Amino acid sequence: MNAWNRQRVAKIAIPIAAWLVGIIFVIPILYMVLTSLHAPQDAQTYPPSWGAPLTLDNYSGLFTSANPITPALINSVITSVISTLLVLALAIPAAYSLSIRPVKKWSDAMFFFLSTKMLPMVAGILPIYLFTTKVINMPDNVIILILLYTAMNLPIAVWMMRSFLAEVPPAIIEAASIDGASTLRILTRIVAPISMPGVAATSLICFIFAWNEQLYAKVLTSVAAQTGPVYVNTLIQTEHAYLAELAAGATLISLPVLIAGFAAQDKLVQGLSLGAVK
Amino acid sequence: MASLTAQLPAATEPAAERPPAAYKKWGRESWKLRAPLLPALVFLIVVTQLPFVATLVMSFMSWSAQPDAPERSFAGFDNFKTVFTTPAYRTAVLNTIEMTVVVVGVSALLALGIALLLNHAFVGRGVVRTMMIAPFLIVPIAAAVFWGNGILMTGFGLVDGVLGQLGVPGAQDIAFLTDHPKLAIEIELIWQWTPFMMLILLAGLQSQDPEVLEAASIDGCNGWQTFVHMTLPHVRRYLELSIVLGTIFIVQNFDSVLGMTGGLNSTNIPFAVYETFYSAKDYGVASALGVVVVIGSLIIATFALRVVSSLLTDEEASR
Numbered sequence: 001m002n003a004w005n006r007q008r009v010a011k012i013a014i015p016i017a018a019w020l021v022g023i024i025f026v027i028p029i030l031y032m033v034l035t036s037l038h039a040p041q042d043a044q045t046y047p048p049s050w051g052a053p054l055t056l057d058n059y060s061g062l063f064t065s066a067n068p069i070t071p072a073l074i075n076s077v078i079t080s081v082i083s084t085l086l087v088l089a090l091a092i093p094a095a096y097s098l099s100i101r102p103v104k105k106w107s108d109a110m111f112f113f114l115s116t117k118m119l120p121m122v123a124g125i126l127p128i129y130l131f132t133t134k135v136i137n138m139p140d141n142v143i144i145l146i147l148l149y150t151a152m153n154l155p156i157a158v159w160m161m162r163s164f165l166a167e168v169p170p171a172i173i174e175a176a177s178i179d180g181a182s183t184l185r186i187l188t189r190i191v192a193p194i195s196m197p198g199v200a201a202t203s204l205i206c207f208i209f210a211w212n213e214q215l216y217a218k219v220l221t222s223v224a225a226q227t228g229p230v231y232v233n234t235l236i237q238t239e240h241a242y243l244a245e246l247a248a249g250a251t252l253i254s255l256p257v258l259i260a261g262f263a264a265q266d267k268l269v270q271g272l273s274l275g276a277v278k
Numbered sequence: 279m280a281s282l283t284a285q286l287p288a289a290t291e292p293a294a295e296r297p298p299a300a301y302k303k304w305g306r307e308s309w310k311l312r313a314p315l316l317p318a319l320v321f322l323i324v325v326t327q328l329p330f331v332a333t334l335v336m337s338f339m340s341w342s343a344q345p346d347a348p349e350r351s352f353a354g355f356d357n358f359k360t361v362f363t364t365p366a367y368r369t370a371v372l373n374t375i376e377m378t379v380v381v382v383g384v385s386a387l388l389a390l391g392i393a394l395l396l397n398h399a400f401v402g403r404g405v406v407r408t409m410m411i412a413p414f415l416i417v418p419i420a421a422a423v424f425w426g427n428g429i430l431m432t433g434f435g436l437v438d439g440v441l442g443q444l445g446v447p448g449a450q451d452i453a454f455l456t457d458h459p460k461l462a463i464e465i466e467l468i469w470q471w472t473p474f475m476m477l478i479l480l481a482g483l484q485s486q487d488p489e490v491l492e493a494a495s496i497d498g499c500n501g502w503q504t505f506v507h508m509t510l511p512h513v514r515r516y517l518e519l520s521i522v523l524g525t526i527f528i529v530q531n532f533d534s535v536l537g538m539t540g541g542l543n544s545t546n547i548p549f550a551v552y553e554t555f556y557s558a559k560d561y562g563v564a565s566a567l568g569v570v571v572v573i574g575s576l577i578i579a580t581f582a583l584r585v586v587s588s589l590l591t592d593e594e595a596s597r
Contacts (some may be wrong), residue, residue, distance in 0.1 A: 006501075015400035021392055022406035025413055028469065032416075032424045046450050047439035052357055056354040093314030103311045109319065110585055116326045118579035120530045122548040123568035124329030126555050128338065131329075152383035153323035154318060158525065215532045215548070219556060229419045233537070236423065243427055243434065250420035253449050262408065269481045272474060273519055277481045 013085045013207035031057050036247035043244035058248035071224075072231035076253070079227060080210040080236060083149035087206050088199065090150070100168060100191065110162065113155040114274070119251075121152065121215060129219055142225045145151040148216050153206040156274060161203070163275025164198025165191065203268030204260045211257055319393040330572065336565035343448070343559035357566035367567065370550040374529065374574075377460060377546060380523045381467040386517060388468065389475035395508075407480075414473040422537025430454040430538070449485040459544035463534045471528060475520035482516030483509070522582040529575065547571045 034050075035043045036059070042052035062069040098106045128148070133139045168191055176186050214229040221230060232253055235246040261268060269277050340353035361367045396407055413421070429436045442449035454462045486509065494504045532548040535541055541549050547567060555580040556565035 007425065010398075011400075014395055014398045015402070015551060016595040018392075018395040018398075018400065018406050019402065021395065025469065028421075028425065028429055028436075029412055029416060032428060035424075035428055044434035046440075047443045048432050048434070048436060090318040094318035094484070095313040097311055101311055102314060109315060111587070112319070114586065115579055115583065116322055117576055118526055118582060119326070119330065120548060120571050120575050122532065122551045123333055123572045123575075124326065125551070126561060126564055127329040127332035128569065129555070130561075131320050131332075151322055154322055158318060178478045208415075212417050212419075214536075215552070218536075219552070223458035229417055229533075230421060232417075232420050236427065236500065243431075246427055247424060250417070250424045254420050257417055258412065258415045261411065263410065265408075266412070269477045273481075273523065274586075276519060277478055277516065 032247050033251055036243055036251045038244050040241035040244040043247065044241055058244045059252065060248055061245060063198070063250060066238050067234070069228070069231055069252070072226050072228050073253070075142055075145075075221075075225055076211055076228040079145045079149055080207050081148045083153065083210045084203050084206045086146065086150040087153045088152055088203060091202070092199070094158050095165050096191075098158070098162045100166040100170075100173065107140040110159065113158045116151075116154040125216065125219055128216075132220060139220070140222045140225045141223075144220055145213075145217060145225060145227070148220075150212040152213065153209055156271070157202050157206055158208070159274035160202045160271050161198060163270065164195045164202070167198075168194045183192060195265065201264050201271050205268070205271040207262050208257050211253075211260075225236035312563060322547075331566045333568045333572075336561055339562050339565075341561040342560045343561060353562055357562045358570075360563050361566050361570055366545070370545045370547050370567075371570070373460065374546040374548075374571075377464055377467070377530050377531070377544075379526060380464050381528050382472060382521055384464075385468050385472045385475050385524060386521050388472045389479050389520065390459060390513070390517065392472070392476045393483055394478035394505075396480055411473050411478060413470050414477075418470065418533040419537050422471055422534045424467060425462075425469075425534075426455060426538035432456075432464050435490070455539055456542065459539040459542050463538055463544055466534055466538060467528060467531060470525055475524055476528075478520040478523075479513055479516050482513040486512050518585045522578075523587045525578055526582060529571075529578065547574075 015039045037056070038049065038052045039055055039056040039057065042049045042150075090275075098104050098110060103109070132141070132144050138144060172190055173186055176190055177183075181189070212229065213227075214233075217227040218233070221227065232246070234259045235249045236242060264271065321471065337357055338353060338355070339350055340348070340356065341350045342348075392410065396410070398401060408569065426434075432438060432455070433450050435454075436525060437454065438449050438452050490508060491504060494508055497505070522559070530548055531546065535544055535546055535549040536552075538544075541553065545553070551564050551567045551571065554560050558564075
């Protein structure tokens with residue numbers, strides 16, 4: 001095959017292969033959404049009832065059932081949003097002293113943050129469980145989850161924020177301080193505008209990880225502080241046709257993550273690689 | 279254009295080589311500089327490091343919360359002996375290694391292939407990229423329970439149904455989750471983590487200088503030669519990064535085991551810790567398992583930190 005032919009084949013084969021792969025990866029999600037729109041008895045048949053009538057009843061059922069999803073969603077929003085705000089409050093000053101006005105041995109501090117992320121969360125869960133239930137007597141409490149999620153996301157946020165703050169050209173800051181601008185003024189007028197997209201991306205990624213977390217939530221909560229991911233598990237009720245409602249719950253709690261993820265798409269890689277890849 | 283950030287210097291010089299004056303300066307000058315860093319450091323130490331210390335202490339104690347259990351006492355290495363001599367725990371260790379290696383290996387290869395495809399311009403590339411990212415943006419436990427109940431479930435699962443419609447005899451009775459529980463979990467994890475690795479690799483590919491590739495093709499390199507000698511060395515560091523980060527997340531996987539098989543013939547260490555303390559209420563053994571997983575993670579982490587730091591310092595050197 002000569003080069004010209006090969007190029008023509010590639011021109012056709014590459015898009016076909018790419019589309020095929022994309023479709024394969026998205027099929028489970030499409031099927032989950034389709035299942036969530038089928039009546040319970042149509043959703044779990046052999047073979048699947050592809051053309052069964054569509055309905056939103058499963059979604060409304062999640063909110064109107066005897067055990068509604070609403071409190072779990074509220075808990076998820078509270079823990080994810082507040083822990084993300086706490087993370088930012090702790091990470092931005094830390095990142096500042098790791099990049100713009102770096103302390104000595106700042107890279108050691110960076111690696112300390114990173115190393116805490118590498119220890120599996122499950123290894124500390126038992127003392128945390130005993131401490132919250134036996135010592136401070138705060139079982140089933142969102143405050144505990146908020147603090148744990150803050151710690152869970154803090155290393156990621158510090159690494160991300162540092163990489164964003166490091167993009168602020170030092171020359172500008174120097175020039176401003178020579179011109180007599182105060183630290184506060186430098187921060188609000190120069191650093192903040194440049195690093196705003198970074199703050200937004202960091203928040204979205206911390207939000208996603210907090211929203212997704214299930215292990216701590218499952219062990220440390222029962223009813224009052226139950227979050228969305230824990231709730232979804234309770235939808236597996238095999239004594240009746242449960243799949244449609246399960247699919248609706250799974251789709252519903254994934255929606256905020258899909259939205260946040262697509263919103264942060266440009267910065268997603270930078271965030272997921274802890275700022276190492278831009 | 280994508281690039282690796284590079285502001286990290288090489289490892290900090292050992293303290294002994296520093297002039298004494300620097301110590302004084304470090305002592306005085308920098309409390310103001312260090313202040314913004316301290317809340318984050320202190321918070322992280324209290325919330326993440328203290329529990330590990332407690333786990334370590336508890337791993338040497340005989341401590342069960344079962345109603346008929348004897349009093350708490352010092353147990354020496356008994357809990358660790360239990361971990362390494364009980365077949366179920368040994369299996370959990372092996373399962374963790376097997377699932378992590380399979381998932382990370384297959385995901386990395388798939389991700390590289392898909393990233394190479396998406397590095398070409400074609401109609402709808404943005405759409406395909408978005409479709410590819412989507413699996414990573416499904417809440418992990420939601421993905422696991424739907425894979426377990428909607429896709430791989432015996433009978434009404436999607437796979438059995440489609441196989442049946444294709445005329446495979448007895449498709450209705452194919453029981454992936456009970457016959458091949460580890461494979462089922464691995465497939466679900468590969469589906470969820472390939473997009474993550476693909477994103478990092480695609481960023482790497484797009485940071486490659488197109489002029490270099492053009493020059494190679496003018497000089498008569500064919501596609502394969504260009505790939506092996508130019509593209510692969512260039513994306514190697516991105517590949518390492520995606521493997522390291524993927525490993526860190528996948529070793530800790532709990533949601534897929536819980537959501538798909540409930541641990542049936544597929545228990546990994548995180549799930550074993552959970553069961554030992556939550557159901558069996560054996561706090562001593564659960565802690566010992568926790569310590570084992572920490573030691574394993576420290577080995578991975580040492581390697582991971584080296585990759586991350588070489589990544590950052592390499593780039594520094596090349597500037």
